[in-house]
Amino acid sequence: MKPNLNYKNLEESYLFSTIAHKVNAYAAVHPQAKILRLGIGDVTLPLAPAVISAMHAAVDEMGKKETFRGYGPEQGYDFLRTAIAGYYARRGVKLEENEIFVSDGAKSDLGNILDIFDRDNSVLIPDPVYPVYVDTNVMAGRSIHFAAATAQNGFLPMPEENTEADIIYICSPNNPTGAAYTREQLRAWVDFALARGAVILYDAAYECFVRDEALARSIYEIEGAKECAIEFCSFSKMAGFTGTRCGYTVVPNALVRSGVSLNKLWLRRQTTKFNGVPYIVQRGAEAVFTPEGQKQIAENLEVYRRNAHVLSDCLDGLGIRYTGGKNSPYVWMECPGFSDSWKFFDYLLEEANVVGTPGCGFGKNGQGYFRLTAFGSEASTEEAAQRLRRLLGK
Ligand code: PLP
Numbered sequence: 001m002k003p004n005l006n007y008k009n010l011e012e013s014y015l016f017s018t019i020a021h022k023v024n025a026y027a028a029v030h031p032q033a034k035i036l037r038l039g040i041g042d043v044t045l046p047l048a049p050a051v052i053s054a055m056h057a058a059v060d061e062m063g064k065k066e067t068f069r070g071y072g073p074e075q076g077y078d079f080l081r082t083a084i085a086g087y088y089a090r091r092g093v094k095l096e097e098n099e100i101f102v103s104d105g106a107k108s109d110l111g112n113i114l115d116i117f118d119r120d121n122s123v124l125i126p127d128p129v130y131p132v133y134v135d136t137n138v139m140a141g142r143s144i145h146f147a148a149a150t151a152q153n154g155f156l157p158m159p160e161e162n163t164e165a166d167i168i169y170i171c172s173p174n175n176p177t178g179a180a181y182t183r184e185q186l187r188a189w190v191d192f193a194l195a196r197g198a199v200i201l202y203d204a205a206y207e208c209f210v211r212d213e214a215l216a217r218s219i220y221e222i223e224g225a226k227e228c229a230i231e232f233c234s235f236s237k238m239a240g241f242t243g244t245r246c247g248y249t250v251v252p253n254a255l256v257r258s259g260v261s262l263n264k265l266w267l268r269r270q271t272t273k274f275n276g277v278p279y280i281v282q283r284g285a286e287a288v289f290t291p292e293g294q295k296q297i298a299e300n301l302e303v304y305r306r307n308a309h310v311l312s313d314c315l316d317g318l319g320i321r322y323t324g325g326k327n328s329p330y331v332w333m334e335c336p337g338f339s340d341s342w343k344f345f346d347y348l349l350e351e352a353n354v355v356g357t358p359g360c361g362f363g364k365n366g367q368g369y370f371r372l373t374a375f376g377s378e379a380s381t382e383e384a385a386q387r388l389r390r391l392l393g394k
Contacts (some may be wrong), residue, residue, distance in 0.1 A: 006141040013131060015361035016040070019345070026349055036384040038311075038372045039355045041175065041330075043240045045303060047284070048296035051239065054287035058280040072276045075267065076102025076248070080282045083289040084248055093220045095250060099263060101270055102277050102285075105247040106205050106234040111136040112273070113201065113230065113249070116265040117167060124165035126157055128176055128363030130203065133169045148365050155179035155323050155332065159192035168193060170219070171203040173210060176362045176371040177332040178324010182214045186222050193228040197257065200229040205247075208238040208301060209308075210327045226252035230262070237329065239288045239297045246277055246285045304329050307374035307381040314385035318392050329374040332359065336392055339368050352387040 019039055027035060047055075061067035075081070081097045088095050103109045110132050119141060125133045127146040137144055145164050147157035155177040170189060173180035181189075193200050200219065207217040219225045231250040235241035251263045277285075287293045312325030315333055322333040335344035341358030348354045348370075359369030374381065 004139065004141075006139050009138050009141075010135055013135075013361075015131075015357070019355065019357065022346070022349060023355055030353075033353045035349075035353045035355060036376070036380045036387070037355045038376055038381070038384055039357045041373055041375065042242050043237060043300075043304075043375050044377060045240055045300045047240050047244065048288070048293055048300065050287045050290055050293035050296055051284040055280050055284040058283035062280065069279045072279055072282070074271045074274050074276045076100065076277065077279070077282050080286045083286045087289055088218060088220070091217060091221070093218050095220070096253060098267075099250050099252050101249045101251065101266060102282060103247045103249060103270075103274070104245040104277050105236060105241075106203065106232045106249075107132055107247075109232055109247060109249040110201070110203065112269065113232075113266070114140050114142075115269050115273075116262060117199075121166035122164050123167045123169070124163065125169045126171065126174070126363075128359060128366035128369075129169070130171055130175045131362065133171075133201075133203075134363075146363070149174070149177060149179070149363075150365055151321070151334075156181055156185060158185060158188055163192070165196070166198050168198055168200045169203070170200055171205075172216070173206040173324070173328035174330075175206065176330055176357065176359065176366065177369075178322075178326075178328035178330035179332070180210060180212075180215045180327045183216045183221060184214075186216050186219060186225075190219070190222045190225050190228060194224050198228065199255070199257065199262070200225075202229050202231045204231055205234045206237055206328055206330075207233065208297075209305070209329055211305075212327050215327055220250070220252075226254040228255065230255065230266075235285050235288060238301070239285075239293075240300065241281075241285070244281055244284060246281050303378060304374045307376060307378060310378075310381050310385050311372050311374060314388050318389065320392065325374070331372040331374070333370050333372065335359075335368055335370050341367055341370055344370055348388075348391070352384075352391045354384045354387055 081100045084100050085095045123137050123142050123144045126149045149155040149157050156179050202219040210217045219229045234247035251266045253263050255262045308325045311331045315322045320336050325331040338344040341360040345358045357371040359366030
C-alpha cells in the first residue's frame with residue numbers, strides 16, 4: 001500500500017493553534033486581562049426562532065411511525081430545493097431544482113467537487129484566500145497558480161493575458177479580505193472562463209452580506225455563467241448554521257465539458273459517496289426562507305453589519321487603510337507601522353488585549369495585513385474599537 005504522498009506537500013497550518021497558544025500564554029500570565037476576540041470566523045448569535053420551531057416539529061415527526069423518515073434523497077429534499085430556488089428567483093436568477101444539491105456545508109462540497117475533475121487540470125487560486133481551496137488541491141496533487149490579491153488591485157485579481165487556468169476559484173465577498181467583485185468584474189471572469197473552456201468555482205458563502213447594488217450575490221447574475229460556473233453557498237453565516245451544518249451547491253445543467261454534463265457527474269458522485277443532510281436540519285434550513293425566518297435572520301445579520309461598521313468607522317478615524325467591512329463581516333486592515341502580521345498580532349494582544357487573525361496565515365500576500373471579524377458581540381466589538389483607537393491613535 002502506498003499512501004497519498006501529496007499530503008506531505010501540505011503546509012502545516014499553525015494559524016489558529018498558534019493564535020490559541022499565544023492567547024492562552026498571555027492569559028496565564030495576565031489573569032486579570034479582559035481579552036477581546038475578533039479572530040475566529042464563527043458566528044455568535046443563536047439560530048432564529050423560526051428555525052428552532054421547524055426543527056422541533058421535525059424531531060416530533062421522526063418520533064412517530066406515520067411521519068418517520070429514513071434515508072432521504074442524497075441531493076436534498078424537494079421542499080428545501082424548492083425554497084432555495086425561490087431564494088434565487090427573488091433575486092432574478094432562475095434555477096432548476098435538479099441544479100441544486102443540498103449538503104452539510106460549503107467546506108465539504110468545495111473539497112469534494114474535485115472528484116469530478118481530472119488531476120491534470122491547472123488551478124488558479126487567489127492569494128490570500130480561504131485555505132481550503134489550496135489544501136484540497138495539494139491533496140489531489142494538482143498544480144496551483146496563484147492570482148495575487150493586493151492593495152494595487154483592491155484585493156480583486158482580474159484575468160490577464162497570460163493567466164493559466166482550467167479551474168478558477170473566486171470567493172466573493174472574500175474571506176479574508178472582505179473585498180467583493182462588481183458584476184462588471186465578474187463578467188470579465190465569466191468571459192475569460194467561457195473563452196478558455198475553464199470552470200469557475202464560485203464561493204458565495206458570504207453573499208448575504210452584500211448590500212451594494214453594483215455587487216453580485218450570485219455568479220448566475222452574469223450572462224453565460226451557467227455555462228462555466230459552479231456556485232457554493234452555505235447557511236453557516238447567513239443563518240448561524242456553523243454547528244448545525246447545511247449548505248448547497250449549484251451545478252447548472254448547461255455546464256458541459258468534453259461532452260460531459262458536470263451536473264450528471266456531481267449527481268453520480270453525491271449519490272455514490274453521500275447520504276444526504278438530516279431531515280431535521282433540512283426542515284430548519286427551509287424555515288430560513290419563510291417570511292418569518294427571513295425577518296429573524298435579517299435582525300442577526302444587522303448586528304454583524306453594525307459591528308463591521310463600528311470596526312471600519314474606527315479605522316477610518318485612525319486613517320488606516322482597509323478593505324471589507326461594508327459588504328462583508330470581515331475587515332482586512334494594513335498593520336500600521338508593522339510589516340509582519342504576527343508582530344502586529346503580539347502588539348495588539350499585549351497592548352490592547354485584542355485578538356485578530358494575522359493576514360499571512362491566508363497566503364503570502366497577506367503579510368502585513370490583519371483580519372478582524374464582525375461576528376463578536378456588539379459590546380465587545382465596541383470596546384475593541386475603543387481600545388484600537390486608544391492604542392493606534394497615539
Ligand atoms: N467558504 C468560505 C469562504 C468560508 O469562509 C467558510 C467558512 O468559514 C466556508 C466556505 C465554509 O462554510 P461551511 O460552514 O458551510 O462549511
